[in-house]
Each structure stands twice: as structure tokens, then as C-alpha cells.
Amino acid sequence: MKDDTPSRTAAYVAGARYLGRLLPERARLVDDPYGAAFASPRLARAIEAGGDRLRAFARLPPLRSWILYMQVRTRVIDDELRAWLAAGGRQLVLLGAGYDCRALRIPELAVTRGARVFEVDHPATQGHKRAVLARLGAASPAHYVTWDFEARAMDELPDALAAAGFDRRAPAFTIWEGVTMYLTEPAIDASLRAIAAWSAPGSRLAMTYMTLERVADRSLGTRARNAMLAGIGEPWRFGWAKGELPGYLDARGFELVRDQSFAEAGRELLPPELASALRWAGRRTAIASRRLIGESVAVAAR
Numbered sequence: 105m106k107d108d109t110p111s112r113t114a115a116y117v118a119g120a121r122y123l124g125r126l127l128p129e130r131a132r133l134v135d136d137p138y139g140a141a142f143a144s145p146r147l148a149r150a151i152e153a154g155g156d157r158l159r160a161f162a163r164l165p166p167l168r169s170w171i172l173y174m175q176v177r178t179r180v181i182d183d184e185l186r187a188w189l190a191a192g193g194r195q196l197v198l199l200g201a202g203y204d205c206r207a208l209r210i211p212e213l214a215v216t217r218g219a220r221v222f223e224v225d226h227p228a229t230q231g232h233k234r235a236v237l238a239r240l241g242a243a244s245p246a247h248y249v250t251w252d253f254e255a256r257a258m259d260e261l262p263d264a265l266a267a268a269g270f271d272r273r274a275p276a277f278t279i280w281e282g283v284t285m286y287l288t289e290p291a292i293d294a295s296l297r298a299i300a301a302w303s304a305p306g307s308r309l310a311m312t313y314m315t316l317e318r319v320a321d322r323s324l325g326t327r328a329r330n331a332m333l334a335g336i337g338e339p340w341r342f343g344w345a346k347g348e349l350p351g352y353l354d355a356r357g358f359e360l361v362r363d364q365s366f367a368e369a370g371r372e373l374l375p376p377e378l379a380s381a382l383r384w385a386g387r388r389t390a391i392a393s394r395r396l397i398g399e400s401v402a403v404a405a406r
Contacts, residue, residue, distance in 0.1 A: 107363050124174070126158055138208065176373055181281060188293075197270070197278040208244050224249045247270075258298040276317065278303065280311040283312075284342060308393055316346075319381075349390060
């Protein structure tokens with residue numbers, strides 16, 4: 105991401121979440137009423153004024169796949185978060201938060217006594233987000249931690265969170281969504297070690313990622329997409345090889361609980377005729393739990 109420019113991919117994601125309103129009702133897995141304000145307020149007004157006329161537009165295969173993918177990706181993580189809150193969790197960290205509005209749109213966060221949300225992101229993106237929400241009159245309860253990932257070491261972030269009111273003695277749910285493919289391997293390693301440092305036993309990590317095969321794909325479509333992303337300063341850089349993730353997480357203090365492709369999740373959540381549109385191979389979500397200090401995967405599995 106360019107230093108003084110808010111993330112454009114974050115705007116694409118927010119817009120796609122909002123465009124879920126154009127899907128058939130059975131496929132509307134989440135609703136983000138704020139999303140279009142970060143991408144295109146004009147589009148939001150057009151949908152509100154004439155959504156029926158725009159539904160044909162949303163049926164175009166590439167756009168439909170993108171909208172469905174974002175519905176599934178968001179819902180999978182929302183469900184994990186809701187289950188964690190129901191089990192007594194109280195702290196949420198959004199790492200590389202972008203225009204994520206879970207602090208506003210997840211009612212369980214509002215009614216859970218003592219629940220706190222911490223959003224960590226680049227100053228340009230976070231500043232734009234706060235300005236847009238202020239213009240909308242939406243008062244987010246989130247605690248904002250401004251972080252320049254290029255200029256500051258990740259091992260300093262746990263202390264910055266604590267200074268913002270985060271309790272490192274209590275479990276936390278960390279969401280790392282739509283970020284890992286844009287980072288280098290050293291940045292991935294440093295980030296996971298920082299997450300482990302602020303995650304007390306009982307904490308959870310929900311992260312999305314791409315397989316190495318997907319990132320390294322040399323098909324015309326992938327090369328065109330990467331050229332576009334490189335042009336805005338956000339190219340794909342990293343993915344895990346098949347079977348690599350469990351050991352990688354274990355070495356950094358986490359046990360992999362679930363690893364699922366979005367195509368599989370789509371078959372669970374969407375009507376069959378729409379689930380078949382999720383053909384984007386190599387895009388996955390992983391759920392991991394923080395191990396006790398000194399505990400191994402073998403011990404955790406007993």
C-alpha cells in the first residue's frame with residue numbers, strides 16, 4: 105500500500121459486502137450497511153433508488169463470484185466470532201482492519217458486557233475510515249491503534265495494544281482477514297509472533313490466506329489481476345504450500361483447529377445454484393487456537 109493513500113483493496117472489499125444486497129434473499133449471508141460509503145457513495149444511492157434494475161448487473165459472472173465470495177468469507181468469520189463471544193470471550197482485535205465494521209454491525213458485541221474491539225491499521229486507511237464514519241454519524245465503539253506496518257516493528261504492537269486498554273491476561277479473538285497474501289514471509293512470521301504475544305491461552309485467531317499454488321499461478325487472469333494490484337501498491341506476495349500451515353502455526357504458538365476452502369464453505373452456506381459460482385481455487389480460511397506455553401500439538405490433541 106502506498107504510504108499516503110488509503111487501501112484500495114479494502115474499499116473493494118467494503119463495496120462487495122454492501123453489494124450483497126443485490127443477491128437473492130437466500131444468498132444474503134451478511135449485511136454491511138456502511139460498506140458502500142468507503143467504496144462509492146454514488147453506487148449506494150443508486151442501489152437504494154433502483155436496486156431491482158441493478159440486480160441484473162450483479163448476475164454478471166465475475167462480479168457475482170466476487171460478491172458471493174465476500175458474503176461467504178465474512179459470514180464464516182462472523183460465525184466464529186459469535187461462537188467465541190457466546191462462550192465468554194470479551195476482546196476482539198482486527199489486525200489490518202481496513203473498513204471492517206464488525207464493531208458496529210455485530211449486535212453481540214454491543215450487548216456483551218465488557219466486550220472491547222481494537223482496530224489496528226495503517227494511518228491513511230484508518231484516518232479515512234474514521235472520517236467516513238464521522239460523516240455518516242456512526243459512532244464506532246472501537247479503540248483505534250494507528251500502526252505503520254512498514255515503519256514500526258511488529259514486536260512493539262502488543263505493548264501499543266496494552267496502552268490502548270487491551271488486557272493481555274485475558275483471551276482475545278484476532279481477525280486477520282484479507283491481509284496475508286499481500287505480505288512478505290518475514291512480515292508473516294513477525295505478525296504471527298506478535299499475535300501470539302498478545303494472545304493469552306484460550307485465544308483464537310481467524311485468518312484468511314491463499315495457497316502458494318494460487319499465488320504462483322501464471323494464468324493470464326491471475327497475471328492481469330496481479331498487474332492491477334501491483335499498480336496500486338498491493339500485489340500478492342505470499343501463500344502456504346499444501347500441508348505447510350499446521351507446522352508453521354505450531355512453531356509460532358498456535359494449533360490449527362480448522363482449515364477450509366471458501367468453495368467448501370459456500371456449499372454449506374449458499375443455495376446449490378449459487379455455491380457453484382465459487383470456483384476461485386486456493387482461497388481459504390483458517391481457525392487456530394493459542395496453545396498453553398510449552399504445549400505441543402501432540403499434547404493439545406490428547
